[in-house]
Amino acid sequence: MKASLIAPFFATLKAANPHPQTELEFTTPFELLVAVLLSAQATDAGVNKATRKLFPVANTPQAILDLGLEGLEGYIRSIGLYPTKARNLMATCRILVEAHGGAVPRTREALEALPGVGRKTANVVLNVAFGEETMAVDTHIFRVSNRTGLAPGKDPLAVEEALLRRVPREYLGDAHHWLILHGRYVCVARTPRCWECAVAQFCDFKPKTPPPAAR
C-alpha cells in the first residue's frame, strides 16, 4: 500500500466507527488484564460470558487469590486452556499483590514479567487501559496488515514495528481496534468480503473477491 493511501484508509475506517472499542467487557485495568489473559485462543464472547459471573465476585488480585485455584477454575471452566490460564492468573495476582500493591503496572517490562502475559497482552493493556500508542498484533491484524500491504511482515513483531512506523500518529491510538474489527468481520481469513469492503480502493490485495452471485 502506498504511503499516501494509509491516511485515507484509516479515515474511512474511522468514519464508519469513530470510537472503536474492544469487544471484551471490563471496567478497570485489572479486569482488562484478566479478560485479555483469558482470551488467548478463545472468543471474546466466551470470555465475557465467564467474566460476567467472575467479576461481580472477584475483580481484584486479592479477591482472585482468595477464591483459590479451584474456586477460580469453577468460573472459567468454559474457556479453552482454562487449567493453564487459572494457574497463570493466580501467579499473576500474587505478583500484583506482592510487588505492585495490587495495581496493574504501566510498563511493558513489568507487564511482560507477569505469568501468562506476553507482548501482545501487554500491548493491549498499555493501549486500552492506559492510552499508549502500542500495537497489539493478533491473528486478524497480522492477516490484514499483510494482505492489504499496509504493514507487511513475516512475524507479529515485524508487523507491529511496520504499523508503528507507517500508521499516521492521529490514528495510532485506535488503529489496532479498527484493524481487528475489519479482520474479524470484513477481511476475514478464508474469503475476504472485498465486495462490501469500505477500504477496497486502498488495498493491494488482488484479485478482489467478487460478490457471491458473481462467482
Ligand code: SF4
Ligand atoms: S479489499 Fe478485500 S482484501 Fe482488501 S481489505 Fe478489503 S476485504 Fe480485505
